[in-house]
Amino acid sequence: MTELATMDLHPQPQAGEARPWAFPAPGRGTLDNGLTVLRCHRPGQQVVAVEVLLDAPLDAEPAGLDGVATIMARAFSEGTDKHSAEDFAAELERCGATLDAHADHPGVRISLEVPVSRLPKALGLLADALRAPAFADGEVERLVRNRLDEIPHELASPARRAAKELSKELFPADSRMSRPRQGTEETVAAIDSAAVRAFYEKHVRPATATVVVVGDLTDVDLDALLGDTLGAWTGSPAEPRPVPPVTADDTGRVVIVDRPGAVQTQLLIGRVGPDRHDRVWPAQVLGTYCLGGTLTSRLDRVLREEKGYTYGVRAFGQVLRSAPEGTGASLLAISGSVDTPNTGPALADLWTVLRTLAEGGLTDAERDVAVQNLVGVAPLKYETAAAVAGTLADQVEQHLPDDYQATLYRQLAGTGTVEATAAAVNAFPVDRLVTVLVGDAAQIEAPVAALGIGEVTVVRAE
Amino acid sequence: MPMGHTATAEAGSGGLTATEHRLANGLRVVLSEDHLTPVAAVCLWYDVGSRHEVKGRTGLAHLFEHLMFQGSGQVKGNGHFELVQGAGGSLNGTTSFERTNYFETMPAHQLELALWLEADRMGSLLAALDEESMENQRDVVKNERRQRYDNVPYGTAFEKLTALAYPEGHPYHHTPIGSMADLDAATLEDARAFFRTYYAPNNAVLSVVGDIDPEQTLAWIEKYFGSIPGHDGKPEPRDGSLPDVIGEELREVVEEEVPARALMAAYRLPEDGTRACDAADLALTVLGGGESSRLYNRLVRRDRTAVAAGFGLLRLAGAPSLGWLDVKTSGDVEVPVIEAAVDEELARFAEEGPTAEEMERAQAQLEREWLDRLGTVAGRADELCRYAVLFGDPQLALTAVQRVLEVTAEEVQEIAKARLRPDNRAVLVYEPVAAEEDAPQQAAATAEATDENEEPAK
Numbered sequence: 080m081t082e083l084a085t086m087d088l089h090p091q092p093q094a095g096e097a098r099p100w101a102f103p104a105p106g107r108g109t110l111d112n113g114l115t116v117l118r119c120h121r122p123g124q125q126v127v128a129v130e131v132l133l134d135a136p137l138d139a140e141p142a143g144l145d146g147v148a149t150i151m152a153r154a155f156s157e158g159t160d161k162h163s164a165e166d167f168a169a170e171l172e173r174c175g176a177t178l179d180a181h182a183d184h185p186g187v188r189i190s191l192e193v194p195v196s197r198l199p200k201a202l203g204l205l206a207d208a209l210r211a212p213a214f215a216d217g218e219v220e221r222l223v224r225n226r227l228d229e230i231p232h233e234l235a236s237p238a239r240r241a242a243k244e245l246s247k248e249l250f251p252a253d254s255r256m257s258r259p260r261q262g263t264e265e266t267v268a269a270i271d272s273a274a275v276r277a278f279y280e281k282h283v284r285p286a287t288a289t290v291v292v293v294g295d296l297t298d299v300d301l302d303a304l305l306g307d308t309l310g311a312w313t314g315s316p317a318e319p320r321p322v323p324p325v326t327a328d329d330t331g332r333v334v335i336v337d338r339p340g341a342v343q344t345q346l347l348i349g350r351v352g353p354d355r356h357d358r359v360w361p362a363q364v365l366g367t368y369c370l371g372g373t374l375t376s377r378l379d380r381v382l383r384e385e386k387g388y389t390y391g392v393r394a395f396g397q398v399l400r401s402a403p404e405g406t407g408a409s410l411l412a413i414s415g416s417v418d419t420p421n422t423g424p425a426l427a428d429l430w431t432v433l434r435t436l437a438e439g440g441l442t443d444a445e446r447d448v449a450v451q452n453l454v455g456v457a458p459l460k461y462e463t464a465a466a467v468a469g470t471l472a473d474q475v476e477q478h479l480p481d482d483y484q485a486t487l488y489r490q491l492a493g494t495g496t497v498e499a500t501a502a503a504v505n506a507f508p509v510d511r512l513v514t515v516l517v518g519d520a521a522q523i524e525a526p527v528a529a530l531g532i533g534e535v536t537v538v539r540a541e
Numbered sequence: 542m543p544m545g546h547t548a549t550a551e552a553g554s555g556g557l558t559a560t561e562h563r564l565a566n567g568l569r570v571v572l573s574e575d576h577l578t579p580v581a582a583v584c585l586w587y588d589v590g591s592r593h594e595v596k597g598r599t600g601l602a603h604l605f606e607h608l609m610f611q612g613s614g615q616v617k618g619n620g621h622f623e624l625v626q627g628a629g630g631s632l633n634g635t636t637s638f639e640r641t642n643y644f645e646t647m648p649a650h651q652l653e654l655a656l657w658l659e660a661d662r663m664g665s666l667l668a669a670l671d672e673e674s675m676e677n678q679r680d681v682v683k684n685e686r687r688q689r690y691d692n693v694p695y696g697t698a699f700e701k702l703t704a705l706a707y708p709e710g711h712p713y714h715h716t717p718i719g720s721m722a723d724l725d726a727a728t729l730e731d732a733r734a735f736f737r738t739y740y741a742p743n744n745a746v747l748s749v750v751g752d753i754d755p756e757q758t759l760a761w762i763e764k765y766f767g768s769i770p771g772h773d774g775k776p777e778p779r780d781g782s783l784p785d786v787i788g789e790e791l792r793e794v795v796e797e798e799v800p801a802r803a804l805m806a807a808y809r810l811p812e813d814g815t816r817a818c819d820a821a822d823l824a825l826t827v828l829g830g831g832e833s834s835r836l837y838n839r840l841v842r843r844d845r846t847a848v849a850a851g852f853g854l855l856r857l858a859g860a861p862s863l864g865w866l867d868v869k870t871s872g873d874v875e876v877p878v879i880e881a882a883v884d885e886e887l888a889r890f891a892e893e894g895p896t897a898e899e900m901e902r903a904q905a906q907l908e909r910e911w912l913d914r915l916g917t918v919a920g921r922a923d924e925l926c927r928y929a930v931l932f933g934d935p936q937l938a939l940t941a942v943q944r945v946l947e948v949t950a951e952e953v954q955e956i957a958k959a960r961l962r963p964d965n966r967a968v969l970v971y972e973p974v975a976a977e978e979d980a981p982q983q984a985a986a987t988a989e990a991t992d993e994n995e996e997p998a999k
Contacts, residue, residue: 086664087768088615092657092761094628095650098579098752123577126912156832165842168833173898175905177831194909221845228848228871231800235694343684343692375622384619387680390688416688448627455629458580459646462917 100458102485105291105471110310113286117471117481118301119293121464127198127294128468129191129205132476134319135282136186136400138255144274145255146226146262148182151214151275151283153222155180155189158213159204167204174201178208183260184400185476187283192465195294199304206308209288212279219272226267237338237345237416237517244336244515244538245347245412249327256325256399284314289475293468322402327351329511332533337520337540344422344518346392348429349412352506354398355477356405359502361490363396363411366503368449369441370394370432371413377432378413388417388425396506401477411506419519423526426514430532433509440500449499454488557915557939559748559925562759566771567743570762571925571935573750575918581652581751583645584922585659586930588746589739590639591719592712592778592859600719601727603636604682605735609643610634611674614665621658628654636717639859640930646919649752653761656749660765663745666736675729683725686718694799698969705791705967706807706863712779713860743771746929751918781860783809786960791967796974801848801869803971804879808864810960813856814932819945820952821960825852825864826903827895827953828886828961833902835886836868844882846874858931864961876970887961894954904946911942 105117140147156171156178158164171178176193189209193201233239243259250257261267290309292301329350353359371378371394378392392415401407417425461467474483512532516523520537528535562570591602610621625632630647632655645655690696700716707713747766749758787809811817829836829852840847853865868879895903914920915938924938 085768085770086614086660088665089657089765091615091624092653095653097648097650100579100648123575124916126909126916165833165838168831169898169902172831172833172902172906175909177909192909194905194912197905221842224845224871225841225848228801228869232694232848232869235800237692341692343687345692373622373626375619375626380619383681384677387677388684390681390685416684416692418684418687448623451629452626455648455651456631457629458578458648459629459631462578462580 102457102461102470102488103467104485105481107481110285110305112310112313113284113316114309114312115289115475116305117289117291117475118296119291119467119471120296121293121467122295122297124294124464125195126192126464127195127292127296128463128465129193129202130291130468130472131189131205131209132289132472133187133189133283134287135182135278136320137182137184137260138323139282139320140255140278141274143266144270145258145266147270147274147278148187149261150219150222150226150267150270151278152180152182152187152189154214154219154275155208155212157218157222158215159207160211160213161207164213164215164218167208171201171204174204176201178205184256188472188476190465195296195299198299199308202304202308206312209283209309210312214272214276214279216272219270219275223267223270226261227264230264230267237341237343238347238414240336241345241347241414241515241517244334244517245349245513248332248334248513248515249329249349249351251326251328254326284317285309285312286314286316287319289472291468291471291475293471294464322400322406324406325351325399325408327408329513330533331510331512333514333516333527333535335520335524335527335535335537336515336517337537338517339519339521339540341419341517341519343416343418344516344523345416346426347412347414347515348512349410350512351399351408352396352411354401354407354409355479355483356401356407359505361487362494362498362502363506364453365446365449365491365494365499366441366501367394367396367411367506368453369445369499370436370503370507372449373452377436378429381428381432382415382417382425386421386425386428388421388428389415391415392429394507398473398477401479403478407477413507419522422516422518422523423530426527426532427530430509430530433507436500437504437509441496441503443496446496446499450491450494453491457488557921559935559939560755561935564742564763564767566767566769567741568762568766568769568771569746569929570759571746571748571929572753572755572758573748573921573925574753574755575750575921576752578918579649579752580918581647581649581749581753582918582922583647583652583655583659584748584750584919584926585643585663586746586926587641587740588744588930589641590637591715591717592638592781593739593776594715594719597723598727598731599715599723600682600717601723601731601735602641603717603719604678604724604727605732606634606636606641607678607682608670608674608732609662609666611678612669613662614668615661616658616669621662624654624658630655638713638717638857642923642926644919644923652749652753652758656761656765659747660769663740663742663766664769666740667733670729670732670736672729675732679724679727683721686721686724690718695803695971698805698971701793701795702805702807702967702969703863705793705969706809707783707860711783711860712781713857738775741772741775742766742769743773744775746926746935748922748925748929748935750922750925778859783861785809786962786965787967788964790963792970793968794970794972796972798975799971799973802874802876802973803870804866804868804876804883805969805971806866806966808866808961808966810854810862810864811956812860813858813862816944816948816952817956818856818862820948820956821862821864822854822907822945823895823900823903823948823953824890824957824961825854826906827899828852828890829866830903830906835890836883839882839886840868840879845871846878846882847871876972884963887957891954891958891961894957895950897950900950900953907945908942911945
């Protein structure tokens with residue numbers, strides 16, 4: 080203890096007076112072409128974030144063409160009526176901009192980030208891409224080949240392989256959610272420029288799209304700028320697409336995806352639960368955080384900090400798709416990797432953590448710390464324009480009001496320990512979890528079967 | 542006693558300023574005010590990284606970093622995490638070749654707590670460090686190694702290329718994660734000795750950035766850190782300097798169960814902090830940054846021989862930096878086809894230099910990356926520490942982007958000509974083998990190669 084004596088010790092300091100902060104309220108409007116615009120001025124944020132949402136969900140993809148939404152999203156940055164693919168990429172990078180586009184169950188999202196000084200030029204390029212994409216045969220063919228080349232890399236990634244298997248297990252075979260978001264080798268190979276253009280013409284138009292612009296807009300005349308750029312995009316009117324209901328089979332069972340020789344087992348344990356439209360959401364967020372939100376949550380306290388089985392295991396809720404009428408769903412899951420010899424013991428401990436939670440509930444102290452963290456980190460989490468734009472776009476995509484996030488923080492603060500416990504226990508019932516393990520079946524099958532957490536099947540490696 | 546000077550904003554600093562101070566025990570302090578959001582970032586860089594490790598103890602700096610979160614004199618168990626997160630803050634630590642950093646981003650009214658916590662472990666870690674934490678975190682770090690390197694395809698490429706690019710015995714020959722055998726061999730006494738040697742106020746820089754009152758902040762820093770005794774006797778790391786060029790092509794072929802053939806290479810480049818390093822950064826950006834680069838256009842768009850192709854720069858101050866080439870082949874394309882195209886493009890670039898438009902694009906890309914890094918209080922705090930620790934002057938962080946914009950096309954061409962040559966690189970070639978043929982004693986697997994050189998605790 081001599082080490083202690085050398086410095087002056089002071090008691091732990093108390094917090095000062097909190098300075099007010101609130102999640103920003105966006106301005107909302109509509110351009111003449113029907114495009115919905117959300118804007119938010121964030122002083123000091125010199126890199127502006129622009130998010131575009133297109134009502135082109137994966138369930139709109141024609142049968143046998145899974146992946147066409149992804150190829151279309153990528154093809155937006157492969158040339159327009161003014162620029163070849165190479166020129167378009169060069170012009171964007173000349174702005175110091177990044178442009179990412181991806182397709183997911185709710186629709187296609189395009190994210191642009193650019194220093195505010197070059198926003199006009201970058202918005203012009205973005206508008207060209209949406210208004211008059213080239214979809215040249217050669218470029219689409221290249222994107223298709225590139226996508227086919229990516230698939231083996233994804234299958235070789237334990238985390239992505241697990242995600243693919245869980246989707247297949249949870250959702251009925253005729254549901255788009257059961258199949259890979261970016262398509263399979265068979266479906267991607269069937270995509271050509273005509274298919275991409277047909278998908279674009281059917282589902283992409285300003286009337287069902289939204290753009291979110293966030294950043295330091297002090298010297299920006301955004302109305303004029305949007306009018307000159309995205310305002311020139313035209314399209315026929317259309318009603319939003321109906322959202323199909325989500326069904327899932329969460330009968331407790333185990334699927335091992337065999338990866339001979341793997342030194343770790345990738346875990347993905349999940350089911351489907353309510354989305355943000357459900358009143359339970361704030362309590363579910365709180366309860367899930369207490370279960371596995373961080374290194375000091377229940378799962379890591381045992382699996383990492385006591386046993387050393389893992390670098391970290393997390394529990395989370397991720398919205399899959401929402402509907403205005405509240406029929407949407409989220410994926411509730413626990414994920415992480417544990418070393419191969421300790422796979423059985425780690426799963427046994429994980430189930431013990433879940434059972435203990437169901438039997439004894441959360442403590443008030445756990446609930447308090449979780450609320451303080453989830454609410455307290457908001458100003459940090461939303462420091463950048465990109466973070467604010469991402470959440471505003473999520474709200475639109477999930478049919479939530481613009482003040483949803485601000486309201487959520489108040490609801491979290493008002494959620495008690497009993498509600499959080501009930502939500503966590505309902506989210507992760509021990510007998511209604513589908514467990515996917517990507518690992519060495521020869522070593523882990525017997526110990527996992529002995530746990531009694533469900534029937535075990537083994538999928539041999541591709 | 543603290544002594545400081547107030548800086549006025551320099552040209553090219555985007556209006557940001559920082560002041561510098563030094564406590565009597567040698568702790569250097571950098572403060573930067575920004576009242577736009579009620580948050581404050583605390584960042585503490587210790588001038589110790591994996592380059593300070595000795596033979597047989599690779600990975601010790603990083604393992605030790607984990608131990609810094611296991612409690613200290615007045616903080617029990619996981620208290621560092623619990624208290625910061627309970628205050629609405631976020632935190633972590635990372636270890637690289639050259640330094641170890643610890644950081645907390647806090648709601649501004651909780652700043653004092655973060656300072657108290659950092660001071661407590663700087664001054665009294667050994668009061669809490671025990672065998673139980675050591676054994677537990679050893680297992681955690683070994684699982685970190687498995688998860689991030691051993692169990693992913695191409696996961697050990699960084700380690701293999703680094704070992705090729707820096708000769709045996711060089712302080713950067715091994716990476717921060719260390720070897721399993723050395724992680725197993727580390728003892729509690731090693732950890733204690735490591736702390737006593739390197740964790741001193743006069744071997745650290747503390748930066749605080751955000752919605753702060755500088756006078757009050759400095760008073761807290763004096764209160765909590767001021768009585769921690771400084772001490773000397775830290776051994777200098779082994780000399781990392783090497784000749785400008787390797788002088789031959791070093792090469793290793795890896796036969797593993799990976800999804801596709803790959804060509805990776807590390808080129809020896811100038812040290813960070815030099816104008817030549819900035820020029821190299823621009824050259825690599827023109828050649829392999831983003832989707833309008835020469836290599837992307839050639840390999841992915843035109844030849845269609847690659848799934849992905851790009852260059853990255855690993856900036857190092859105490860040894861030559863590395864220019865990092867990563868190409869994954871498409872379909873059945875063989876590596877020599879890729880290699881010939883890469884060499885042709887590099888030779889052409891050395892001959893022609895960048896066009897004016899390419900310079901504009903590369904500078905715009907690097908400028909945005911800097912705006913991103915300086916756009917958060919945590920990013921700014923980290924950069925201020927970086928320039929203070931590695932280059933002795935935190936103010937350089939605020940003008941770094943300006944220096945990149947001043948580099949000329951001629952300088953970019955010159956560095957490409959001198960350094961981006963086949964006789965100045967280490968090459969790693971991946972040839973896939975089928976699972977059955979591979980005796981999977983230590984299974985190597987999959988995915989995207991990483992140029993990750995930092996090991997976070999969390």
